[in-house]
Amino acid sequence: MHVPDGFLDAPTSVATMVAAGGVVAASLVxxxxxxxxxxxxxxxxxxxxxxxxxxxxxxxxxAGTSGHLIGASLAAVLVGPATATLCLTVVLSVQAFLFADGGVTALGTNVLLMGVIAVWVGYGVARAVLAVLPRRMSSVPLAAAAGSFVSVPAAALVFTGLFAAGGVAPIPLGPLVAAMVGWHLLIGVGEALITFLAVSSIVAARPDLVHAARGRMPALQLRTPEPVA
Amino acid sequence: MSADATPEGPRPRVSTRRLVLVGAAVCLVIAGVVSFFASRHPDGLQHVAQSLGFAGAARESAAAGSPLAGYGVDGVSNGFLSGGLAGVVGLVVVAVVMGGLVLLLRRLGRRRG
Structure with a gap:
């Protein structure tokens, strides 16, 4: 999903940079x-x-296509949505400047798509799913996976919106939406699988650290043995 | 036997130190070794751009001259070593930047009370 330089015109790239910058600043606070x-x-x-x-x-x-984890929903469920935005922003910046993965002028676009849209859609869906599932820790990985599955096509859909507004090639919107959402639904399945496994590992090892479970899970009964006289 | 509910909720099974060490080791293996076996096919966006005919609009990144561009290390000819080394360097950079940011935010958060 890393958008290269050149796909979006300068005004759109600047607009996404400003929007992403604003959310990152708010996320720091x-x-x-x-x-x-x-x-x-x-x-x-x-x-x-x-x-x-x-x-x-x-x-x-x-069909000769691949995808990789975005990790936005995974991060938002584990450490909270604002911290997730910061995690994704750091990763995307290192990728853009060190590895030339994702454009430099497109960095704002990529932060907006993967670090903001995917984070908040994933987190929102995960919270909604958590609200209907039983209040158990085992619900958390399922909710994170559901959020991550939706977050990938959601980010792809927003990209098509940006491309319609400021894309450098006149591509008809219908086929672009169909292709982007279709492929990213498939990638979302992989995203959900990896998210489920990763969140399950943390839930198994350190349930007390999981952000999305804060205050929502019943407290464990702590049994202290009576002192032996 | 007395039973008290803990305000903290579910209890930890491993220490934070152990979690970070084991987690970092898993990530090192993923970035340093497993990444070599990643699919080389174009990703979803590249594939769509190719099939709808706007892939040519992509311009070379300003960072294309980086010695790590494309997840390889300049001057290392062995693909496995080059990719693995690039992954490990990237992982360390992400850890240092994110770690520094978190420390800074914690310090600012404490000062604010």
Missing amino acids: RASRHELDERTAPLAGLVAVFVFAAQMVNFPVG
């Missing part, structure tokens, strides 16, 4: 005030590193 504390901070670093590593592994989705 929100993350420091509401999401990052002494206990969860290490997980934020680990999530960014995992997203970078997993994005290197393209999986085949058929």
Whole structure:
């Protein structure tokens, strides 16, 4: 999904850069005030590193096409949506400047698509799914997977909107939407699978750190043995 | 036997130190080794751009001259080593940048009270 330089015209690229910059600035404030504390901070670093590593592994989705994890929903469920935006922004910036993966003038576009749209759509869907599933920790990976499945075609759909507004080639919108959403639904299946496995691992090891479960899961009964006289 | 509900909710099974060490090791293996076996096919967007005829609009990135461009290390001819090394370098850079950002935000958050 990394948009290269040249797909969108300058005004559209600047507009996405401004929009992404605004959300990143707000996310810095929100993350420091509401999401990052002494206990969860290490997980934020680990999530960014995992997203970078997993994005290197393209999986085949058929007909000579591949996809890779975006990791937006995964990050939002584990460390909170604002911190997820920061994780994705760091990963996308390192990819653009060090690896020439995703354009430099398109960095704002890529942050907007993967670091904002995918994060908030994924998080919103995950929260909605959590609200209807039983209040158990085992619901969290399912909700994260559902959010991630929707987040990928959602980001693809927003790209087609940007391309309709400021794309450099006159492509009819119908076929573009059909192709982008169709392929990214397939990629979303892989995204959901990886998200389920990754979130399950953290839920198994450190359920206390999972952002989306904060205050929503019943407290465990702590049984202390009576002192032996 | 007395039973008290903990305000913290579910209890941790491993220490944070162990979580980060094991997690980092898994990520190193993914970026350094598993990435070599990644599909080389165009991704969803590239594929759509090719089939609808706007792939040619892509311009070379301003960072195309980076020694790590395209997830390889300039001067390392072995594909496995080059890709693996690039992955490990990228992973360390992401860890340092994100770690620094988190530390900074924590410090600012504390100062604000």
